[in-house]
Amino acid sequence: DTAVSQTPKYLVTQMGNDKSIKCEQNLGHDTMYWYKQDSKKFLKIMFSYNNKELIINETVPNRFSPKSPDKAHLNLHINSLELGDSAVYFCASGGQGNTIYFGEGSWLTVV
Amino acid sequence: AQSVTQPDIHITVSEGASLELRCNYSYGATPYLFWYVQSPGQGLQLLLKYFSGDTLVQGIKGFEAEFKRSQSSFNLRKPSVHWSDAAEYFCAVGEGTYKYIFGTGTRLKVLA
Numbered sequence: 001d002t003a004v005s006q007t008p009k010y011l012v013t014q015m016g017n018d019k020s021i022k023c024e025q026n027l028g029h030d031t032m033y034w035y036k037q038d039s040k041k042f043l044k045i046m047f048s049y050n051n052k053e054l055i056i057n058e059t060v061p062n063r064f065s066p067k068s069p070d071k072a073h074l075n076l077h078i079n080s081l082e083l084g085d086s087a088v089y090f091c092a093s094g095g096q097g098n099t100i101y102f103g104e105g106s107w108l109t110v111v
Numbered sequence: 112a113q114s115v116t117q118p119d120i121h122i123t124v125s126e127g128a129s130l131e132l133r134c135n136y137s138y139g140a141t142p143y144l145f146w147y148v149q150s151p152g153q154g155l156q157l158l159l160k161y162f163s164g165d166t167l168v169q170g171i172k173g174f175e176a177e178f179k180r181s182q183s184s185f186n187l188r189k190p191s192v193h194w195s196d197a198a199e200y201f202c203a204v205g206e207g208t209y210k211y212i213f214g215t216g217t218r219l220k221v222l223a
Contacts, residue, residue, distance in 0.1 A: 043213040043216075
């Protein structure tokens with residue numbers, strides 16, 4: 001049973017399109033995250049939600065909008081996709097003990 | 112600002128040889144420290160973590176890491192590397208409860 005699952009795993013889309021990545025965790029954690037990993041493998045936090053409340057927004061363009069319908073879900077919607085948005089997006093969740101657990105990643109390619 | 116440095120971008124070792132991956136951090140308080148491993152096309156898997164107490168922590172897959180406050184380091188070690196250990200390794204520091212800063216990663220190559 002996957003602890004943090006995100007879909008889709010692969011996504012190829014054209015510039016200007018709008019796309020969403022969904023994430024769900026079954027660990028009972030209060031906190032969920034979105035991280036972006038660029039082509040150089042650098043991991044940078046984008047957003048953090050705690051009990052559906054936005055805690056961290058790391059100067060991400062407004063085209064990126066996270067939505068947390070409940071504490072087990074954190075979806076990422078991206079408007080007007082640009083070439084530079086091509087990356088791997090990781091969802092993660094964290095609970096007590098300050099340890100975070102990652103999903104398998106969503107490989108986004110914008111053409 | 113808090114930061115994590117992994118000075119080695121690539122490391123190549125022979126199978127069966129010992130391994131040490133370096134990690135240095137900059138953080139004012141006692142940090143939460145982590146090592147994650149990422150295999151190609153996969154997500155990040157937690158290898159081990161340090162919060163407090165014994166400065167030598169054991170993790171999965173035979174890895175261990177030692178926290179040295181005086182050197183601001185948290186180096187990862189393994190006495191005998193297996194070919195399946197080839198992957199990207201990330202050191203991370205917990206900045207407060209909700210934010211983690213990752214190093215740039217070290218890519219490990221294992222020679223048969």
